[in-house]
Amino acid sequence: MRVNRFHILILLLTLCGSCIEPFNPPIDESQDVLVINGFITDRPGPHQVVISRSTPYNDPSFVTVSGCVVTVEDETGQMVEYIETYPGVYVAYLEPGFLQVGKSYALFVRTMDGNEYRSDYESLLACSPVDSIYYEVMEVPTTDPDEVINGVQFYVDVKGTSETAPNYRWVMIETWRYTAPYFADFSWDGIRTMPYTSQLNCYMTDTVKGLFTASTRYLSENHLNRKSLHYVSNETPRLGIIYSVQVEQHSLTETAFEYWDRIESQTSEGSGLYESQPSSIIGNIYNVNDPSEKVLGYFYATQVQQERLTFTNHFDFGVKGYNCALDTVHNLYELGSYYPYYLFSIDVGLPYFTGGRDCFDCTSYGGTTEPPEFF
Numbered sequence: 001m002r003v004n005r006f007h008i009l010i011l012l013l014t015l016c017g018s019c020i021e022p023f024n025p026p027i028d029e030s031q032d033v034l035v036i037n038g039f040i041t042d043r044p045g046p047h048q049v050v051i052s053r054s055t056p057y058n059d060p061s062f063v064t065v066s067g068c069v070v071t072v073e074d075e076t077g078q079m080v081e082y083i084e085t086y087p088g089v090y091v092a093y094l095e096p097g098f099l100q101v102g103k104s105y106a107l108f109v110r111t112m113d114g115n116e117y118r119s120d121y122e123s124l125l126a127c128s129p130v131d132s133i134y135y136e137v138m139e140v141p142t143t144d145p146d147e148v149i150n151g152v153q154f155y156v157d158v159k160g161t162s163e164t165a166p167n168y169r170w171v172m173i174e175t176w177r178y179t180a181p182y183f184a185d186f187s188w189d190g191i192r193t194m195p196y197t198s199q200l201n202c203y204m205t206d207t208v209k210g211l212f213t214a215s216t217r218y219l220s221e222n223h224l225n226r227k228s229l230h231y232v233s234n235e236t237p238r239l240g241i242i243y244s245v246q247v248e249q250h251s252l253t254e255t256a257f258e259y260w261d262r263i264e265s266q267t268s269e270g271s272g273l274y275e276s277q278p279s280s281i282i283g284n285i286y287n288v289n290d291p292s293e294k295v296l297g298y299f300y301a302t303q304v305q306q307e308r309l310t311f312t313n314h315f316d317f318g319v320k321g322y323n324c325a326l327d328t329v330h331n332l333y334e335l336g337s338y339y340p341y342y343l344f345s346i347d348v349g350l351p352y353f354t355g356g357r358d359c360f361d362c363t364s365y366g367g368t369t370e371p372p373e374f375f
Helices: 005-016 254-266
Strands: 034-041 045-053 069-074 079-081 083-086 089-094 104-110 116-119 130-141 148-159 167-179 186-188 193-195 201-207 212-215 223-233 242-251 285-287 299-302 304-312 327-329 341-344 352-355
Touching: 034 104, 034 116, 045 069, 045 104, 069 089, 079 089, 104 299, 130 223, 130 242, 130 304, 148 167, 148 242, 167 223, 167 254, 212 223, 212 254, 223 242
Parallel strands: 034 299
Antiparallel strands: 034 045, 045 089, 069 079, 069 104, 083 089, 104 116, 116 285, 130 148, 148 223, 167 201, 167 212, 167 242, 186 193, 186 341, 242 304, 327 352, 341 352
């Protein structure tokens, strides 16, 4: 496979965990609002800014904005330009000398129509280490009083000092191992049967949905105990074999915390970023020549503290896997022409059982057969 600069940058973004998900809040259909989101960390490597347009509340989608000139400037005037590596996604490789705790940074964007936007300067504040991350088994009630959903609830403890920021945001990257539903013995192309090696074991990585913020600014100490993070139920294969979560802890300024805390409040009652309508929440980005223009999104700087928790399935509740429909085959020549067919038998010879590729190839669900280094 040909590997170009885009593939390398995206790989680096995945490895460093500094990627952000496109946030395109749906608002009133009569409005077409620019949405700019991004952050930089104290960790050298690729960083990204995502630029899009808002979409109607009843038809949310990710509408990218291409052709922008994007730069980040520190308080001394040193500037770094971003490169558009994918429509609406702008990436820059930031060097260690540019990223320092205590410095302030601002984002600048010029769109193809000549409009200029910028953020306020945001300070890169020191972040407390993650004291511990852990989980507890938890049952969640359903509409049926006789049934519950089983799963695990994650928590984080933080023990900060007066020298570290009192405002926090958490970003989680989860990885889990799963299997294909069945193992195929061979495939059938309409003429002959051939041995087939099923792709049974796969690994999936995804960003945890949801927003998680907290502050100790009104507490006597910069400590947090049992701050709840995400919940993982047994309704998906995540907990079936082995599960790992990487927790990134971000330090926020007062204004950044107030912004993300308001967003979290609007999306906390079972809804996601696309299901609420945060049209009234304005961030720190504005049109330089027309401050009255509504611009959504936020740009901030943060030191990152990171911890990982990995565990295997030792639970006393079942976990749902992937399902696929199987058919019974008594005569191979009666099969249709949608080759190849994947076959297995519980005995020698006919009858066989057959199903689609998703029954025997775990990669059809989006994962990869290459295990991560932490498994």
